[in-house]
Amino acid sequence: MISFTEENYLKIIYKLSAETDHEISTNSVAELTQTKAASVTDMLRKLSEKQLVSYQKYQGVRLTEKGENLALIVIRKHRLWEVFLVNKLGFNWDEVHEIAEELEHINSEELVQRLDEFLGFPQCDPHGDPIPDRNGRMPELGYKNLSEIGETQVVIMMGVSQHSTNFLQYLAKIGLNLGVIIEVIEINDFDKSLTIKIGGDNQYFISYEVAKNILVKTF
Amino acid sequence: MISFTEENYLKIIYKLSAETDHEISTNSVAELTQTKAASVTDMLRKLSEKQLVSYQKYQGVRLTEKGENLALIVIRKHRLWEVFLVNKLGFNWDEVHEIAEELEHINSEELVQRLDEFLGFPQCDPHGDPIPDRNGRMPELGYKNLSEIGETQVVIMMGVSQHSTNFLQYLAKIGLNLGVIIEVIEINDFDKSLTIKIGGDNQYFISYEVAKNILVKTF
DNA sequence: ATATTTTTTTAGATTAGTCTAAAATTTATT
DNA sequence: AATAAATTTTAGACTAATCTAAAAAAATAT
CATH class of the missing domain: 2.30.30.90 (Ferrous iron transport protein A (FeoA))
Structure with a gap:
């Protein structure tokens, strides 16, 4: 099983990876997770043991395929819930991020699939970010x-x-x-x-x- | 702040209290939380310090008004999410309990209010249990x-x-x-x-x- | 190329929630 | 009322995730 916290690390490493093809530094992860570098080092070792990241000390980190898949599942959930909050519950797009940060960790594949369907299989979230499909494929929006x-x-x-x-x-x-x-x-x-x-x-x-x-x- | 785990204890003590007007025993709480009596004792001391329960050792526990209010908020969320899962996403009533156990801990009063409205202010969940209103009042269904x-x-x-x-x-x-x-x-x-x-x-x-x-x- | 600065890791401690095993207390039985 | 049984609490330990301070390594500057 993967914990709430581990999911957050994977998501953040994924996001940082999208902006570069270099390894991701410990400090940059610490900044986004709102923790200290020492805590990140511990977690990277743990994720590495679970084969979710490849990590050599002092050399930064990157996601393995398995880690990337998990990150994409979390991102998919986050973005689908944002669509729900805005389109169905009438929130503004600037109010939904925090709530979606919690909802993204709810564990049920069935729930995500049904939510996706209920929302009409949206291609992107209220901020224009693409929503990965059930297989983790990101639609190419060309923005x-x-x-x-x-x-x-x-x-x-x-x-x-x-x-x-x-x-x-x-x-x-x-x-x-x-x-x-x-x-x-x-x-x-x-x-x-x-x-x-x-x-x-x-x-x-x-x-x-x-x-x-x-x-x-x-x- | 109140943690996920503390919320669960409050909810369980509330449910046990509904069946009796006696103090609730450590063992009965342990059974429903799926923990051991020793763990319950620790938690009761902690909840007692936070004034969420009144607890004297060896004498069992009951919720304070503050604790009961929090329990009712969790129960309200649980039951509203169950309505959502069944009425909007098409789940069967026997499939929703586990998922609602997770959703009930999402923290946002605004979200709960909007969800309630979106669902048409339902009086009871798919199992027939009454849903407390925003002030924690249970509708009297007379079942x-x-x-x-x-x-x-x-x-x-x-x-x-x-x-x-x-x-x-x-x-x-x-x-x-x-x-x-x-x-x-x-x-x-x-x-x-x-x-x-x-x-x-x-x-x-x-x-x-x-x-x-x-x-x-x-x- | 060496020294300085920055980044990263290690070591050791802390907190929340849990456990087991033993001790204390209450309840039930004779 | 004394003893046995059941329940509850304490004591001490464990795990996950975090921290601070110090040590190690890498990057940068002279």
Whole structure:
């Protein structure tokens, strides 16, 4: 059996792995699990014994196939529950992350399958993140980060890759909601910050950091 | 904060309290929590420090008002999730107990309120057990145990007070489903076992033990 | 290439929840 | 009322997950 805590480590290692093809460092895991590096080291040894990660001390960690499958199951559950909370219970997209962090650990394959069906087999969650299917396959949605879009291009906002309440409320404030049309007016060479026009209307200045966390679809 | 485990103890003490107005014994709690008496003693001391139970050693335990409120919140969540699983996801009533045992510990008052609304503020769960409202008040459904019904009386089956898969599948086998009409044909003086007619049709012989766990409504 | 800084690991301790075995207390029996 | 039986508690130990402080290794800077 795999514990609540172990599942969390796997999920976090998975997320970090998505951004690099290097081994993942102990410290970066510690930051996301909100623990200390020493605790991470202990857990990595344990996960390694269970063959869920490959880990050599001082060399960082990566998921094995078995570990990745488990991580994908947790992510699938998280995202399906988010869809449930928003589409069925009427929560806002910036209110559901915490609750889904708990729901993602409920153990019942039957439940997940039925939930998926009840929700109409959604392809992505309320933040635009793809939902793995029952076999762990991620649908290819082809979204890009707003930071990769060139000047004068027009795109549609499809999601975010950062889910903190803070960030989502900032977006809501400047009118960056799912589905709005964004035109990149100008990119600042120096710090890669950009000026955008939202919904063909208001102009806003946003940092590279923000742009990197906004998912868009080109026409 | 109250832990998963503490919540379970409170829920179990609540259930035992419903059957008696005596203090609850350490052993009976141990049986339902699937732990040993020694572990229960430790936990009772801890719950007592938190003022969730009143407990004197060797004298058994009872819930304080604060403890009872928490127990009712857990029971409310358990029963609402069971309604969700059966009414929305299409599970059978004998498949939902285990899953609800996990879901009942999800922490979010907002979630429970919205779920309640989504389900149409149900009065009882799929086993006929009443669902406490947001203030912990149990609706008075006025059901009786089949074991209290006299000969020749006719009643409707409204629920069960025992949720093991075994028991529920036994009921399903002899046709004792929610809503069926039961006529008490004869009560055996010796062991209080009874002969009943189900749906005006088949006669069955059931033990006192079984009858005690069947909830019925009189006309 | 060496020294310094940063990262990671080890060692040893802590907390929650559990256990077994033995001691204490209560309840039941004669 | 004394003894036997059953129940409950204490004492001491274990596991999972965490921590701090110190040691070891790797990365960086001079």
